[in-house]
Amino acid sequence: MYTATMDALVSLCKRRGFIYQSSEIYNGLQSVWDYGPLGIELKKNIQAYWWKHMVQFNENIVGLDSSIFMHPKVWQASGHVENFVDIMVEDTVTHERYRFDHLTSEQRSSCVSPKGNPLSKPREFNLMFKTSMGSTTEKGHEIYLRPETAQGIYVNFKNVVQTMRLKLPFGIAQVGKAFRNEIVTKNFIFRTCEFEQLEMQYFVHPNEAGQWYEHWKSARLNYYKGLHIAPDNLNFHIHGADQLAHYAQEACDIEYKFPFGFSELEGIHNRGDYDLKRHSEFSGKDLSYTGEDNEKFFPYIIETSSGLTRCLLMVLCESLDEETLQNGEVRSVLRLPPQIAPYSATVLPLQKKDGLADRAKKIFHELQKEHMVYYDQGGAIGRRYRRQDEIGTPLCITVDYESKENNTVTVRDRDSMQQRRIPIPALLDYVRNNKNKDLS
Numbered sequence: 001m002y003t004a005t006m007d008a009l010v011s012l013c014k015r016r017g018f019i020y021q022s023s024e025i026y027n028g029l030q031s032v033w034d035y036g037p038l039g040i041e042l043k044k045n046i047q048a049y050w051w052k053h054m055v056q057f058n059e060n061i062v063g064l065d066s067s068i069f070m071h072p073k074v075w076q077a078s079g080h081v082e083n084f085v086d087i088m089v090e091d092t093v094t095h096e097r098y099r100f101d102h103l104t105s106e107q108r109s110s111c112v113s114p115k116g117n118p119l120s121k122p123r124e125f126n127l128m129f130k131t132s133m134g135s136t137t138e139k140g141h142e143i144y145l146r147p148e149t150a151q152g153i154y155v156n157f158k159n160v161v162q163t164m165r166l167k168l169p170f171g172i173a174q175v176g177k178a179f180r181n182e183i184v185t186k187n188f189i190f191r192t193c194e195f196e197q198l199e200m201q202y203f204v205h206p207n208e209a210g211q212w213y214e215h216w217k218s219a220r221l222n223y224y225k226g227l228h229i230a231p232d233n234l235n236f237h238i239h240g241a242d243q244l245a246h247y248a249q250e251a252c253d254i255e256y257k258f259p260f261g262f263s264e265l266e267g268i269h270n271r272g273d274y275d276l277k278r279h280s281e282f283s284g285k286d287l288s289y290t291g292e293d294n295e296k297f298f299p300y301i302i303e304t305s306s307g308l309t310r311c312l313l314m315v316l317c318e319s320l321d322e323e324t325l326q327n328g329e330v331r332s333v334l335r336l337p338p339q340i341a342p343y344s345a346t347v348l349p350l351q352k353k354d355g356l357a358d359r360a361k362k363i364f365h366e367l368q369k370e371h372m373v374y375y376d377q378g379g380a381i382g383r384r385y386r387r388q389d390e391i392g393t394p395l396c397i398t399v400d401y402e403s404k405e406n407n408t409v410t411v412r413d414r415d416s417m418q419q420r421r422i423p424i425p426a427l428l429d430y431v432r433n434n435k436n437k438d439l440s
């Protein structure tokens, strides 16, 4: 069985227009990446899939899009100013930086770097990026680029409850950019300084927090199975008391088996009433909730927090396959679920001449009204199929000479490579059904 390597993935992403190094013509900016024409389609589709499963399919979860810049007090209340720190050390010869907790106990006790050089003294390093707004740069006026989207949800709690007339339990979901000045960034887009999160905060009665925490743990694991992730490649990592973030009462990670080992994909936290209480204290505005029988309390929050860009890396790792065909040729194929593939189909005229390209273009324009579709008329048909296999296009629609006779086309399935003839008027339904076939 083929297992994707990081080198194969990075090469595919660059070669086929998924991901480029940021500012590449200036030799790049470390740990920041740009999403190319195919990468943006894939990212948007993963985001839409998540939104569908969290907001559209749940009657009591609503969406929000809060700003990246927030009042500086937000980050004092959240505990990030005080607690969002890593302990950093530097190799005094190579000046490479390491997270202290990532070193072995021997390296820590002997103060020697993995390269064998003396280490600097450990120092605390806050992960938030600081900037200033307007003309003032005085201390105390700094603002931060948000390190998580969650706080935008907490500070809008009252607004959303009142405007949407929500009753517990309910959720607020948000997708957006987050920024962390990570000490160590490696493994391509796994840990970057600028990334995107898919976060949902579920507000519950304190007595029900335990049961909702368990509910979201299993719901989120099932969600990834729906994205065609093999169950063996997913794991729970339960946080021990010494690993809990400053806000968490209990927490776990869903981990994925990346080529570099099982690593965090999503965090699920029971945050207790920490956030609403702290924002009430720091803002002086009462963020409590009045339930049945006029019971007044701070709801507990169960948070599901996933990385969009990390999820994109996961689906690429999971989907990349190499297959040896009967003729000995090796086919590289990205077996993406049709729901999230950059293109739902590609239209290919067998030849440019004899009116085939005109017919193909007409089909392309028709399908384009509803789907992202690609059109490719250059080169040998076999090579054109391979290119689509490698970017994960589930269907290749070929217009050939028979199309002129009986108004049909061949539709080739990416995974089985089987071809069948479909009447042109039935194509739109066929592409739609193929895309939605495993929408649970």
Ligand code: GAP
Binding pocket: 147, 148, 149, 150, 180, 182, 189, 190, 191, 192, 193, 194, 195, 196, 197, 199, 264, 265, 266, 267, 303, 305, 306, 307, 308, 309, 310
């Ligand atoms: N609001 C809670 C929170 O932010 P987290 O575990 O720090 O929790 C949640 O982050 C998710 O965000 C992670 O599971 C990961 O998928 C993603 N993430 C965090 N830091 C990241 C980084 N530097 N680069 C890419 N993704 C990151």
